[in-house]
Amino acid sequence: MSTVTPIPFDDAIATFDPVIGLEVHVELGTRTKMFCGCPTDFGAEPNTQVCPVCLGLPGSLPVANAKAIESIIRIGLALNCDIVEWCRMARKNYFYPDMPKDYQVSQYDEPICINGYLDVTVDTDEGPRVFRVDIERVHMEEDTGKLTHAGGATGRIHGADYSLVDYNRAGIPLVEIVTKPVVGTGALAPAVARAYVTELRDIMRGLGVSDVKMEEGSLRCDANVSLNRPGAEWGTRSETKNVNSLRSVERAVRSEIERQAAVLLAGDRVVQETRHLHEDTGVTTPGRSKEHAEDYRYFPEPDLVPIAPSREWVDELRATLPEQPSARRARLAQAWGISDFDMQALVHAGVLDLVEESVAAGVAPEAARKWWGGELTRVANERGVDVATLSVSHGDILRVEELIASGAINDKLARQVFEGVLAGEGAPDDVVTARGLAVVSDDGALLAAIDEALAAQPDVTEKIRSGKVQAAGAIVGAVMKSTRGQADAAKVRALLLERLGVSE
Amino acid sequence: MEADLIRQPAAVLGDAIAAREVSAREVTKAHLDRIAQVDDRVHAFLYVDTDGALAAADAVDAEIAEGIRRSPLAGVPLALKDVLAMKGVPTTCGSRILEGWRPPYDATVVERLRAAGVIILGKTNMDEFAMGSSTEHSAYGPTHNPWDLERIPGGSGGGSAAAIASFEAPLAIGTDTGGSIRQPAAVTGTVGVKPTYGGVSRFGLVALASSLDQAGPCTRTVMDAALLQSVIGGYDPRDSTSINAPVPDVVAAAERADVRGMRIGLVKELSGEGYQAGVEQRFREAVAILEDLGAEVVEVSCPHFDYALGAYYLILPSECSSNLARFDGMRYGLRVGDDADRSVEEVMSLTREAGFGAEVKRRIMLGTYALSSGYYAAYYGQAQKVRTLIQRDFAQAFADVDVLVSPTTPTTAFRIGEKVDDPLAMYLNDIATIPVNLAGNCAMSLPVGLAPEDGLPVGLQVMVPPQADDRLYLVGGALEAALRDRWGHLLIEEVPAL
Amino acid sequence: MSAITRAEVAHLARLARLALAEDELDHYAQQLDVILQSVARVCEVAADDIPPTSHPMPLVNVFRPDEVAPSLTQEQALAAAPAVEDGRFRVPRILDEE
Numbered sequence A: 001m002s003t004v005t006p007i008p009f010d011d012a013i014a015t016f017d018p019v020i021g022l023e024v025h026v027e028l029g030t031r032t033k034m035f036c037g038c039p040t041d042f043g044a045e046p047n048t049q050v051c052p053v054c055l056g057l058p059g060s061l062p063v064a065n066a067k068a069i070e071s072i073i074r075i076g077l078a079l080n081c082d083i084v085e086w087c088r089m090a091r092k093n094y095f096y097p098d099m100p101k102d103y104q105v106s107q108y109d110e111p112i113c114i115n116g117y118l119d120v121t122v123d124t125d126e127g128p129r130v131f132r133v134d135i136e137r138v139h140m141e142e143d144t145g146k147l148t149h150a151g152g153a154t155g156r157i158h159g160a161d162y163s164l165v166d167y168n169r170a171g172i173p174l175v176e177i178v179t180k181p182v183v184g185t186g187a188l189a190p191a192v193a194r195a196y197v198t199e200l201r202d203i204m205r206g207l208g209v210s211d212v213k214m215e216e217g218s219l220r221c222d223a224n225v226s227l228n229r230p231g232a233e234w235g236t237r238s239e240t241k242n243v244n245s246l247r248s249v250e251r252a253v254r255s256e257i258e259r260q261a262a263v264l265l266a267g268d269r270v271v272q273e274t275r276h277l278h279e280d281t282g283v284t285t286p287g288r289s290k291e292h293a294e295d296y297r298y299f300p301e302p303d304l305v306p307i308a309p310s311r312e313w314v315d316e317l318r319a320t321l322p323e324q325p326s327a328r329r330a331r332l333a334q335a336w337g338i339s340d341f342d343m344q345a346l347v348h349a350g351v352l353d354l355v356e357e358s359v360a361a362g363v364a365p366e367a368a369r370k371w372w373g374g375e376l377t378r379v380a381n382e383r384g385v386d387v388a389t390l391s392v393s394h395g396d397i398l399r400v401e402e403l404i405a406s407g408a409i410n411d412k413l414a415r416q417v418f419e420g421v422l423a424g425e426g427a428p429d430d431v432v433t434a435r436g437l438a439v440v441s442d443d444g445a446l447l448a449a450i451d452e453a454l455a456a457q458p459d460v461t462e463k464i465r466s467g468k469v470q471a472a473g474a475i476v477g478a479v480m481k482s483t484r485g486q487a488d489a490a491k492v493r494a495l496l497l498e499r500l501g502v503s504e
Numbered sequence B: 001m002e003a004d005l006i007r008q009p010a011a012v013l014g015d016a017i018a019a020r021e022v023s024a025r026e027v028t029k030a031h032l033d034r035i036a037q038v039d040d041r042v043h044a045f046l047y048v049d050t051d052g053a054l055a056a057a058d059a060v061d062a063e064i065a066e067g068i069r070r071s072p073l074a075g076v077p078l079a080l081k082d083v084l085a086m087k088g089v090p091t092t093c094g095s096r097i098l099e100g101w102r103p104p105y106d107a108t109v110v111e112r113l114r115a116a117g118v119i120i121l122g123k124t125n126m127d128e129f130a131m132g133s134s135t136e137h138s139a140y141g142p143t144h145n146p147w148d149l150e151r152i153p154g155g156s157g158g159g160s161a162a163a164i165a166s167f168e169a170p171l172a173i174g175t176d177t178g179g180s181i182r183q184p185a186a187v188t189g190t191v192g193v194k195p196t197y198g199g200v201s202r203f204g205l206v207a208l209a210s211s212l213d214q215a216g217p218c219t220r221t222v223m224d225a226a227l228l229q230s231v232i233g234g235y236d237p238r239d240s241t242s243i244n245a246p247v248p249d250v251v252a253a254a255e256r257a258d259v260r261g262m263r264i265g266l267v268k269e270l271s272g273e274g275y276q277a278g279v280e281q282r283f284r285e286a287v288a289i290l291e292d293l294g295a296e297v298v299e300v301s302c303p304h305f306d307y308a309l310g311a312y313y314l315i316l317p318s319e320c321s322s323n324l325a326r327f328d329g330m331r332y333g334l335r336v337g338d339d340a341d342r343s344v345e346e347v348m349s350l351t352r353e354a355g356f357g358a359e360v361k362r363r364i365m366l367g368t369y370a371l372s373s374g375y376y377a378a379y380y381g382q383a384q385k386v387r388t389l390i391q392r393d394f395a396q397a398f399a400d401v402d403v404l405v406s407p408t409t410p411t412t413a414f415r416i417g418e419k420v421d422d423p424l425a426m427y428l429n430d431i432a433t434i435p436v437n438l439a440g441n442c443a444m445s446l447p448v449g450l451a452p453e454d455g456l457p458v459g460l461q462v463m464v465p466p467q468a469d470d471r472l473y474l475v476g477g478a479l480e481a482a483l484r485d486r487w488g489h490l491l492i493e494e495v496p497a498l
Numbered sequence C: 001m002s003a004i005t006r007a008e009v010a011h012l013a014r015l016a017r018l019a020l021a022e023d024e025l026d027h028y029a030q031q032l033d034v035i036l037q038s039v040a041r042v043c044e045v046a047a048d049d050i051p052p053t054s055h056p057m058p059l060v061n062v063f064r065p066d067e068v069a070p071s072l073t074q075e076q077a078l079a080a081a082p083a084v085e086d087g088r089f090r091v092p093r094i095l096d097e098e
């Protein structure tokens, strides 16, 4: 297959309408696996959280985890789904060494939750816009083991000499959430995809059913994209597998739109295939295309009995649902006195939880928004990590705010304090001391710096004297520079004008 | 009782051990000696756990000395079909692919046997992964029928039945997916019971067809079967398909052994064409005895039984093609062709090709076909509907009668090699036993005499509704007692000396 | 029912991971055909209004509590493995990505 040079996104969207579909796998945070009592803790020594059942040893039998079933019903309810009255687990048969039984216990034509939806909001130039993403099904299945590819040069599957399998993850309960095709998003398709996954993540977190850590793989997303000319039939779709950050969801959709548009404009056909997103370049490449179409030979799992949730049970579980994220956002926006647009910015940056936690720790809402939505998000993006993983605590933010309020530091210095905290230099006070970041409040020192700046720029000095007060900025800037930002700019300005005997 | 320790029923041995007339060690030793003497000809065992058995016997003797009797079967030896996982002991399922595998866990049945103080002598031969009706499909060579060493002992549990019939063990465990306990019982002159589906835990039973498999007792007397079923039966939270209800009191029923006032139905579809004359003759004589004992006998029709074999040979291969997928050479058992260059797919395929025998491969292929897209509805789907029809036939019959009876098998034991290359002829052996598995009912086979034309044992099958296992023992106990009165001994006493 | 072709048998063998020899392909093509012809009678009887029975006993909602039970040790887990490295099962190289 020839590689094409992607065409710019705006050009792609000018010619084609994208249709997207998202399949999200969420590992549930149950204590034990789906069908056995092995623990699900992340990071254990390989093959120490396994037993005859999850190793698929001959003779072993599964028994479903009640908590997992309860969790999936709550997820379905939170996603506005119907909970079916009767369904079965099925076996999906295919051979793969990460699957101990060489079939996955999953659901096929009888998912437990069907026909839901989720409203997501994205920013547009005309303000926030709500899209309804219809959810086709939410079903229960089991995770596979983890493969490590050894030998060869790359550590990737291609060219590896052999592979190693750790079955600790095999059998952890997975919930798969599948959307119906999402149409009409146009240029917003990447943003809608990201907003949907973000919203899902927030719902899971609110339900307490999963820790939804994309970096640990407890939330994984497959993104389907196809393009069609307006009014024409839908095109062939590609499926980008295992996208593992919110940013990547957006990038995967965008990059596939750019690539497929180029393929179509070159007169070629899009191939139905799975693709992989490269985190470093943001580009997708094809997986090995299959010689034969898989035939999973689904049939009802005979080792498990049907699931028939009573309406009483479903109602009981419905009563345990937490506030929906959209309701929560409205409530917080009002409490913090901010607009929908400001709220959307926080959600988009993925910092709403963090702001709420900081506020709960005593930080003023305005300040919490400023730091999480601004400086800290900037640092996280620069580092290419999730902002929640930054090593800064709500207590740190509270302390920085206290230092600013007391006049010990200013906003500019505060950024340096955070830089120090993130670099592991200790608590805010330690960073202030170690880096000598206190605001220069000694008038004598400031006046000396002012005199030096005035002497260096006699023409500016003359202008100010003659009443052109707006020229004072150049001197203030020079003073701030010579004090490495440790002066209070307003104070410098006042002292300067006083020195030259002019008033505003 | 020393001289004929090996010829005693398990119930008698259990009482003698409890009364300290004989030790569990002596009983165990006697059976181990018998195995050493005759098993080169019978080949019932794949593995004899001499040390484990003697240690378990000593533990029982120590407890008996302290006045502890774990169960009526404490100290009594048993032969275990090699399809049940037993911790630390080789478990092969009669297959090359599992050669050398020692499970790190016990099946629930094994746990319960140990808890009851039953002494497990070893693992018995079987058709590979329980696929077959002759034990000729074992990767480790055939088992021979003690009545005639040239003949098959039935299958798939031919090893367990032959061990009982050759006095190598008074008790054995079999598993029955389409008749693998009852058909070997019939052709070896022994008693075999397939309990209600869900009545005995399947945890640790290496699955052939999950929705059909059930473990059960193989014995020489009806009472022994009742004692053994009550040891292994009952709810197990590790098996989702286990019935959470008390086990019917089968021991009391075996003691009562009474058919007075009972309505017995002869299944019209399970006789006639294909049934050997001597089999039908002995069967009818036994039915006449039941009538004499006070039962009322009527003929009933179960029209969909004619479709049972077809449904079975779609459902079983489908489930087994999936159940046997895990034998891929990655985690345990055989691995073939791993030369550091071949891909995982090639190594899996070479391993399975080398590790499975012809019948297993045949059924995996058949099941793979029946489940493939495009055929699922026509085959597996239709077969599941036939299952419903068969359940309805049973329900309708049991609305009129208390139990159903039929010959267990259409013929007596055939010769080794006679049908091994003709799968369809082999499959016909299970024609009378399969409907019970499809419906989930329970059934018993017990010996009712020797066919006049070949002098080989004939079995009668009793079928009752699910969870009415006790009713089997009322009929079996009564018929066994009447026949013993007539013959002056159990039929098994007529088995030729080895 | 049409006869099963050799190519179909080869496809089934690949799905089932059986490296069948050439002569086995023919053998199974013929045998599967015979067996399927004989079992195909099931198609005759079961009407659309008959519900399928997948489980012989009508049990539903069998669950276990979310409580930790002992796992095997790594040594026990790997004891029967044909090849082991680094506490993991070692398997031959994988060609196709799932």
Ligand SMILES: [Mg+2]
Binding pocket: A106, A141, A176
């Ligand atoms: Mg899935």
Ligand SMILES: [Zn+2]
Binding pocket: A033, A036, A037, A038, A049, A050, A051, A052, A053, A054, A055, A171
């Ligand atoms: Zn486990």
